[in-house]
Amino acid sequence: MRRVAVALLHHPVLDRQGEIVTTAITNLDLHDIARSAHTFGLLDFFVVHPVGAQRELANRVREHWMTGSGARRIPDRTPPMRTLRVVDSLGAALLALGPERVEIWTTSAKSGGAPALGYGEARRLLQEPGNPVLIVFGTGWGLAPEVSGKADRILEPIVSPRADGYNHLSVRAAAAITFDRLFGVRGAG
């Protein structure tokens, strides 16, 4: 079983027009993705933001649930918040996960040109010994090409069964589904 971490990237990501932007941190992303990551056994959740004030905000949220009144009120929130690591760049997340070479697995709502990795094969690959893996989710309208260009693997998009193909999941929902597909316990039924 490889060490698997998740990163939520706020820069460089795309806006609706395809321009490269920096998005703001959404408080509930921190909670939801930390809880989903921890439930499915991931050890690290990197929140990546280049702006110091935004990183401070994320660290304050973390502290509230680690040692503040949140920790006393709802102690179940403390273990997932322990996985949260706030860094200024994707490179910093890779360094923190090292010293081995870390594989970058990107996610996207759209099929790209490169062949994507199916979840069944991905599950198998993660069970085998190997280098750590960082699964990267974008905010806004998705990862900038300079990030997707660094991908060792591109996970299959989560496809809608609808005839019109509508798929606009929140990043919170997409992350939960991805972790379940990669690590979820499947019953016999």
Next chain:
Amino acid sequence: MRRVAVALLHHPVLDRQGEIVTTAITNLDLHDIARSAHTFGLLDFFVVHPVGAQRELANRVREHWMTGSGARRIPDRTPPMRTLRVVDSLGAALLALGPERVEIWTTSAKSGGAPALGYGEARRLLQEPGNPVLIVFGTGWGLAPEVSGKADRILEPIVSPRADGYNHLSVRAAAAITFDRLFGVRGAG
């Protein structure tokens, strides 16, 4: 294929001590569950709240994305918001889905006494002809016994692969995973 809807219940639900309470609406629940439900082909998302002012809040959020400035800014949000129906009780949701008898399928993070329905079998049941199904999610610390007692089926809990069994998913994450398990397109990989 049966008509499948989802309900998010704010009353009667349990608090941490197991008392029956009414929870407040979380704005992002409306967005996330509407987007996940619509992506996976569900036609109706009932938000159930007994308090008029809370229903009004949910309807205002809906209007913002249906006809307000939200609809102009991010038109992709409009189709999911169309599925949102704000009602005062679970009974009202069942009536709105009728006139046929509606099956109630409940969800829970914990295994109960009754035998649970696995997702593989649930997928098959939903593809067959039959009565409409309402999948019910609780807020707070889960559905009150008077609701779970009405269940025609109880969906298997989403189980953690962790040794300590920690599973505290947000209701937004649990709903996304449930829809994916019931309706998600599985690649060959």
